[in-house]
Every structure is written in structure tokens, then in C-alpha cells.
Amino acid sequence: MEQNIVDKIKVNPDYQELVKKRTAFSIKLTIAMLVVYFGFILTIAFDPAALAVPISEDSVTTIGIPIGMAVIVFAFILTGIYTKRANGEFDDLANKIKESIKDS
Numbered sequence: 001m002e003q004n005i006v007d008k009i010k011v012n013p014d015y016q017e018l019v020k021k022r023t024a025f026s027i028k029l030t031i032a033m034l035v036v037y038f039g040f041i042l043t044i045a046f047d048p049a050a051l052a053v054p055i056s057e058d059s060v061t062t063i064g065i066p067i068g069m070a071v072i073v074f075a076f077i078l079t080g081i082y083t084k085r086a087n088g089e090f091d092d093l094a095n096k097i098k099e100s101i102k103d104s
Contacts (some may be wrong), residue, residue: 005101008101009097009101012097012100012101014093014096014097014100015093015097017093018090018093018094018097021089021090021093022086022090025082025085026082029078029081029082032078033074033075033078036071036074037071037075040067040068040071044064050063051063051064051067052064
């Protein structure tokens with residue numbers, strides 16, 4: 001009986017829409033994070049002097065520190081964006097799928 005439910009879910013158009021939307025959105029966010037992260041890492045590897053510039057004349061802190069912190073904050077922001085969409089649109093589609101399976 002459980003395999004029957006799985007088969008019903010897999011052919012449900014709402015399920016296919018959910019998988020398609022969630023996968024596309026996740027890939028976009030993943031690419032954004034990888035670009036930011038590897039951009040930072042590649043800058044460290046190939047042009048460390050660019051990040052070694054002090055914030056001000058008498059500062060010991062370099063521009064690399066706030067940029068590194070910005071990479072971390074960017075990851076938190078992307079997590080928040082995904083969570084907001086998952087709790088809204090994706091949950092609505094999942095509930096719609098549950099209701100259609102209950103009815104059949």
C-alpha cells in the first residue's frame with residue numbers, strides 16, 4: 001500500500017512542480033554562494049595584496065577582514081531567503097500534494 005502512495009505522489013503534477021522549482025532555486029542559491037566564496041578564496045590565492053590594504057592609514061585591520069565577514073553574512077542571508085521561500089511557496093505545494101493524496 002505504501003508503494004501505491006509513493007507512485008501517486010510521483011505522478012502528481014504538483015509534486016513535479018515542487019521538485020522542479022525547489023531544485024532550480026537551490027541551484028541558483030548554490031551558484032551564488034560558490035561564486036562569492038571562491039571569488040574570495042581565489043583573490044586570497046592570486047592577489048593577496050588586494051585584501052592586505054589597511055582600512056585606514058593607522059589601522060592594523062585590512063580590507064580582507066570585513067570582506068571575509070561579508071562572505072559569512074551572505075551565507076546567512078541566502079539561508080534566510082531559502083527558508084522564507086521553503087516555508088511559504090514550497091510548503092504550500094507540499095500541503096496541496098498531501099491533500100490531493102488524502103482525497104484519492
